[in-house]
Amino acid sequence: MTLLVAPVFDNVTTYCIVWADNIKSLLTNLTVIEGRKVTRAEVEDALVDKKLFIFYDHGNETGLFGSNTEQVANSNNIDKLPLSVYTMACLSAKIYGVDVWRSGRVFWGYYDVFSFTTDSLPEFEQFANSGITLISQGKSWSEAYDSTISLGNDLAKGLSDSGKYIASVAMSNNTSALRLYDSTHAPKETQCTFRRIALALFGAKGWNLRRLGKRATLD
Amino acid sequence: MNFRKLAVAAIKEEVKGKEDNKIFICNRLMTYAELAQLAEQGDEEVKKCFLDPYVKKLKTVPEFRLQVLAMLGLSNS
Numbered sequence: 001m002t003l004l005v006a007p008v009f010d011n012v013t014t015y016c017i018v019w020a021d022n023i024k025s026l027l028t029n030l031t032v033i034e035g036r037k038v039t040r041a042e043v044e045d046a047l048v049d050k051k052l053f054i055f056y057d058h059g060n061e062t063g064l065f066g067s068n069t070e071q072v073a074n075s076n077n078i079d080k081l082p083l084s085v086y087t088m089a090c091l092s093a094k095i096y097g098v099d100v101w102r103s104g105r106v107f108w109g110y111y112d113v114f115s116f117t118t119d120s121l122p123e124f125e126q127f128a129n130s131g132i133t134l135i136s137q138g139k140s141w142s143e144a145y146d147s148t149i150s151l152g153n154d155l156a157k158g159l160s161d162s163g164k165y166i167a168s169v170a171m172s173n174n175t176s177a178l179r180l181y182d183s184t185h186a187p188k189e190t191q192c193t194f195r196r197i198a199l200a201l202f203g204a205k206g207w208n209l210r211r212l213g214k215r216a217t218l219d
Numbered sequence: 220m221n222f223r224k225l226a227v228a229a230i231k232e233e234v235k236g237k238e239d240n241k242i243f244i245c246n247r248l249m250t251y252a253e254l255a256q257l258a259e260q261g262d263e264e265v266k267k268c269f270l271d272p273y274v275k276k277l278k279t280v281p282e283f284r285l286q287v288l289a290m291l292g293l294s295n296s
Contacts, residue, residue, distance in 0.1 A: 011248050058246075090246065113268055117251075118241040160283050163290065165233055166242060168250065168283065169273045 001082075003046050004028050006034035006056040007066045013057050015116070016088065019125040020056040026136040027054075036064035043073065050082040054132060059109070075099040084141070088128045090114045093179035095191070101181035102207060104142055111189065112177035115170035123155045123167070127174060128142025145180040152178065195213050226273040229287045231255045244268045 004027070007013060017034055024030060031046050043066065046051060055073065058065040063074030064087060073081070078099060084106040085097075092109040100107040108131050116124035130151050134144035152175030155166035160168035181187050186204035190196050198206030234240075238252035245268040249257070257265040277284045288294065 012243050015243075056279070113245060115242065115244045115268070117243075119237060157282075160286050163286075164232070165229060165273075165283070165287055166254070169269065169276055170242065170244070172276055173269075173272050 001029045001050050002031070002048045002052040002054060003043075003082075004032045004034065004056075005038055005043055005046075005055045005064075005066070005072065006032075006039040007058075007072075008035050009037050009067050010058075015118075015121065016056045016128075019088075019128050020054075022125065023054070023129050023132050023136075026133060030217050038072055040066065040070055040072045040077070044077060045113075047082065050088065052084045053082050054157045055085070055089060056128075057089060059087060059092040059096070061091045061094040061096065064089050064092060078105075081105060085109070086116055086132050086135075089155040093177075093181070093187075097179060097181055098187045098190070101187060107179075107181040108141070108145070109179060110174070110177045111113060111179050112173065114177065115173050117164070117167040119160055119172055120164055120167040120171075123159060123171065124174075127152050127155055127171065141180055141182050142184055145178070145185070148178065149175060152196050222274045222277050223270070225287070225291075226270055226277060227255075227258050228291055230258050230270075230273070231289055242269075 002025065004020060006017045008017050014155065019040070020034060033042060033046060036156055055064045065069035066072035074096060081100065083102055086108045088110065090110055090113045093107065093111040097107040097109045114128070123174065127148070130148040131144045134147055139147070152171060156168045156171040156175060159171055179187070186207060188199065190199065195206065200206070234251040234255040240251045241248055242251060242254055245264040247264070248273070251291060254265065258270050277287060
C-alpha cells in the first residue's frame, strides 16, 4: 500500500526518475505516478488508504513539487498523508518535514539541498534509495537511517579515494542534510527563536509547548 | 593555508578533462566548467551550496585534505 510519485518536468527530474524506477521492484502493492507533470489533486486521490508515500524530486522548505508551479504536498494537505513519508526532495525537512512529524507521522527527507554529479550517478542513486531499500528488507526507520548515514560517509570516502573530490563533497553534503523524524528522532533545528529556546530548555518536548502548558495548568 | 583559495584551485584542477560533467546544486544543473568558473568568481549561491562545504571538508577531514593537496602537487604545510 505504497504511493510512489516521480514527476518529470525539467532536466534534473530526468535523472531522478531512473532512481525511482529502480526501487519499484522492492515494493509490493505499489501505485505509481511518474514521468510527467503531476497535479496535487491526483496525488491526493491516490493517497487514499496508502501506508507509505514516496516522492522523488524537487521540493523546498514548504513542500514537494509535481511541476514548476504546483506543490502536490505541503502543510495544507498533511491530513491526506499516510503514516510515513520518504522523499529525496531538497530542503523538505526544514519546515514541511517538521509539520509532517508534528502530525504524528514519520518523515525522511533532506534539510538542505540534495546534490549529485553525473560522474557518480550510481553512488548518488545508492544513497538516495538506501533508506527505502532497507525498509523494504524489514529494517526499522531508525536502523535504515543509521545505516544510510554510514553508507553516505563510506561513499564520500570512496569517491575521494578515486579522485572524485567534487562528487565526494556533494555526497558529504547529502549525508549531513539527511533527516529522519520519528518517535525517537525529533527535529532539532528551527527557524523560530522562541522554539529554539524551548528546544534548548525542554528538548523534544519543546515542540509541544501548548501541551506542556496545559499539563502544568492541570497539575 | 587559505582554504578557500585551495578549494577553488582544487575544483579547477579536477574539472580539467571532464568539463562537460554536470553537477546539480542550488536547484541548478551546471557543467563542471561552469562550476569552476562560478566558484572562482565568488558566485554567492555556489559559495553557499558548494564552496563553503568544500572548505569545511578540507578543514575537518585530514585524509581528504591530503588527497586534494596531492592532486595539486602540494604538501600539507
